Amino acid sequence: MSDTDGSENNLHSYDRLTEFFTQQGILSNAAEVHGILSGMVAGGASLKGDDWLLLLSDLLNEGQQLPPAVREKLEEMANDITVGMSDPDLSFQLVLPGDHEPLYERLQALIAWDQSFLVGFGVNQTNLAGLSADLREAIDDMVEIAKLDFSIDDEEDAERAYFEIVEYLRISAVLCFTELGQNPDGGCKTNKTLH
16 A cells, blocks of 8 residues: 555655655654655644744754755645645545555554654644544553554564554544635635535
8 A cells, every 4th residue: 555656655755755864964754754754744734934944943053044955845745735635535544654665664654654743633623622532542552652662573463553553543643634724814725615
């Protein structure tokens, strides 16, 4: 399922993005950056103006101004995430290492993506009481997944569990976006219905 022929994956492959961020002096890997951005978009953070980029400079670059190339890449990624989460065909995908990488590395990146998603989500959504029961449960599950310590005893079971968790996080992120991220004030372009 992670091997799609969509240009998003070619454009934003994990290795290429991680290499890009490293070259730009950003300490976070592609999974962490994509996770934070996904959490912000799904939680309804405004992507208008520069406030969200200033926040990302704190989260990703120790408060130092982001280089122009990084700002441009983050804007491009945020747009792709918004489009993917808005897509009725659920084209949104997590940016993670390819299936050819060792399972342990993929699991580490998955946990990093999840933890980063929760950070990005928490930027705009600190009170979970107003959320639907389904969404509260999904966030609780994401918090539990973020704490997991994987031991790979059975490679086949671990591989299956990895793909199930990836899919669960993907759908949970889209659920968050559907409930919160399409806030008209949140800077996400969605089709508005007049009542």
